[in-house]
Amino acid sequence: MEESPAYDPASNGGVERAVRSIKEVVRTLKSDVESKTQIALRMDWPGDRNILAWMAEYAGTLLRRYHVQMDGMTSYAHLKGRASRRMMVPFAESILWRPLRDDGKTSNLDAKVETGFFLGLRDSSDEAIIFTSSGGLTKCRDILRRPWSERWDISELR
Numbered sequence: 151m152e153e154s155p156a157y158d159p160a161s162n163g164g165v166e167r168a169v170r171s172i173k174e175v176v177r178t179l180k181s182d183v184e185s186k187t188q189i190a191l192r193m194d195w196p197g198d199r200n201i202l203a204w205m206a207e208y209a210g211t212l213l214r215r216y217h218v219q220m221d222g223m224t225s226y227a228h229l230k231g232r233a234s235r236r237m238m239v240p241f242a243e244s245i246l247w248r249p250l251r252d253d254g255k256t257s258n259l260d261a262k263v264e265t266g267f268f269l270g271l272r273d274s275s276d277e278a279i280i281f282t283s284s285g286g287l288t289k290c291r292d293i294l295r296r297p298w299s300e301r302w303d304i305s306e307l308r
Contacts, residue, residue, distance in 0.1 A: 171217070175209035176202070179241050186302040187242075201242065204279075208241050208270040215271075226273065236276055239268040239293065243301050247280050248292040263294060267304065 180202070184190055193199055215226040215234040226234050239245060246263040266280040266288075277289040295301070 171213055172206060172209050175212055176206050179205050179209060182240065183242050183304070186240075187304050189304065204269045204281075205241055211270050211273065212238075214273065229273075236271060237293075238271075239278075239295060241268065241270070242304055243268050244296055244303055245280070245301075246294040246296060247278065247288075247290045248294075249288070250290060265296075268293065 180191055183201075183205075191201060193202065213225070214229075215224060215236075215238075218224055224233065245266060245268050247266050248263050265283045269279045269281055269287075271278055272289060275289075277291055278293050280288050280290055280293070282288055
């Protein structure tokens with residue numbers, strides 16, 4: 151196993167560039183959420199620290215799915231053999247999502263949709279990761295965007 155020299159970021163080349171790209175996207179996402187919600191996210195609040203961790207995960211998803219490399223393809227297209235076709239929603243936007251039963255089907259007696267916050271996508275299954283209004287995390291296949299006036303109340307998320 152080869153190790154890079156201590157305190158020499160240039161020797162890590164591609165890894166350092168990837169870290170820089172993730173940081174740039176996280177800064178952009180953080181600025182976007184703060185401007186839309188009029189709330190400053192801070193690292194010293196436990197809830198905000200969790201939001202920023204999910205934001206870093208989402209930044210990686212955005213880069214994998216949409217950053218076009220020199221060969222004209224994204225990392226996702228290299229992996230899956232096709233471009234991503236999933237509808238993307240801005241990070242932490244309040245959405246409506248359709249719950250699934252344990253067997254993966256929807257029930258006729260259950261609520262058709264619930265309120266939650268979009269945190270990202272799973273590349274392996276293309277499912278959306280949702281922070282539910284009850285305070286838990288779940289995944290789902292179907293999401294709906296809410297009216298513009300209802301999209302950015304993140305008080306439940308904090």
